[in-house]
Amino acid sequence: MEWERIRKRPEDRLGANLADYDEYARTFSWAQARAELDGLPGGGLNIAHEAIDRHILAGRGNKLALRWIGRNDELRDFSYAGLGAAANRFANVLAERGVSKGDRVFSLLGRVPELYAAALGTLKRACVFSPLFSAFGPEPIKARMAIGNAKVLLTTEAFYRRKVEPWRQELASLEHVFLIDCSNNLPPGTTDLGAVMAAASDSFETVWTGPEDMALLHFTSGTTGRPKGAVHVHEAVVAHHMTGRLALDLHADDIFWCTADPGWITGTSYGIIAPLTNGATLIVDQAEFDAERWYRILQEQKVAIWYTAPTAIRMLMKVGAEIAKRYDLSKLRFMASVGEPLNPEGVVWGVEAFGKPFHDNWWQTETGGIMIANYPSMDVKPGSMGRPLPGITAGIIERTAGEVREIARPMAMGELALRPGWPSMMRGYLNEEERYKKCFASGWYLTGDLAMRDSDGYYWFVGRSDDVIKSAGHLIGPFEVESALMEHPAVAEVGVIGVPDPTAGEVVKAFVALKNGIDPTEALRKNLLGHARQRLGPAVAPKDIAFRQNLPKTRSGKIMRRLLKARELGLPEGDISTLESEER
């Protein structure tokens, strides 16, 4: 079906940061963007300085930086000065313990105020911040902290006891564990964060960092192998700031709500950094999704800009547009979405429920910030991710026998590629030079996504070119799931794929072949699901497991996930010339 273009009116341009896409794109330069930030003396640059300190120095310290809404509706407000003071206390806690430049500070927390103070304090101390998703189980946590050489962990007592304590002795680099929500009976080797924060000074001078100093470590997953730690540097703040202005239309004084969890990069780049560098007020809700609650927050907090995800939009659609209309959402100016394909129905439903469309945008952990977007001033074509940000050159490319060719023909499908050079591009996968190098060819960064570009320059997402799974906006590596299942004594082989789901986009499904003589009973299936959930956590574990006698494999013994998927979905099996006979 053809979806009608949603036309923007002249008043949509009025006051928009990006009033005229073509004009802006033509004149844009990253050097100019950098000049909008302050920097540190001697050419230094520090994300936390741009997010907090420069506002305080300019006399804007009393402005509301962050309003936290607790699970039970209690509110806690932090001005820029207040958030800065909390960040300083954390920086001092690190300094007092000799945690210094380049050291890795991990967090495993829900959306609590301490997380925001710690992220900024870590950056002020010139350490590297690496947030983990709190719905990860012990294995994904351990794998990431080991790769990242974690020195400090910030978590709750409950998470610590369940997800970290059992293996802590195996991670020699981990020297300090700070706990919130803790009892009087602290586990050995941990410190009550509240107590040491209260005792620390609330002034701290940011340790000098240069633009290329490492600031953030965000983990992502590939088809094979362990998770990859994408390295981001302080210069990324130039892109966070500009993309926040242009793609999210952030203005100083805007009330901005990003619903992403800070355990994933959206929740850091746009859930912490971009709104603060732009002088906005950030809304943070501790609770999980709930349609009525969300509408209430939009209304009561007078949210102007809302950045959410397709899974959430689909959950709101299920509840119906009528509910949205019961709320006064007149302050809501711009709605954006990211993380997974946003169906055209979702874009158009925005108009029905809110009187304005959702604006889809596209990026990745590796790109550090938004690369392709729909803007307030530009017509929306429902189903399209929009056009590249000013300063970003995108292309559709074809890889053939070691050669990379750009395809200029409109609506030709190929791999989405970007010309490297923007400030928030990853500087590497930590200690994985080979995997990093594989992302580049002929001067392009290859995204691993398949897409098309139409004759107006709008990009259309087609799918992933690899086996990575996107469930509820979260990227899941099949190998990590397979490895956890392989540890179970009954399991001989596993293949993991994503299967379509009307709400979450995809859900994880595992196909398991059991060892000889073991019966595929329902009890065992449940046991395996429990095993995976316990190790991987609910965010990563499969929702479904099916037993198979054999799994399709190549002659070299690799499980053909592509074929498992084709069979599951009733699609053509494609090229199966490498398939080993399955009747062994």
Ligand code: WT7
């Ligand atoms: C992958 C990146 C979302 C940024 C932070 C998470 C998919 C992202 C869209 C979109 C269709 C999208 C891609 C991409 N994706 N945005 N608007 N439409 N797919 O990044 O976890 O590294 O995931 O998410 O496949 O490569 P990430």
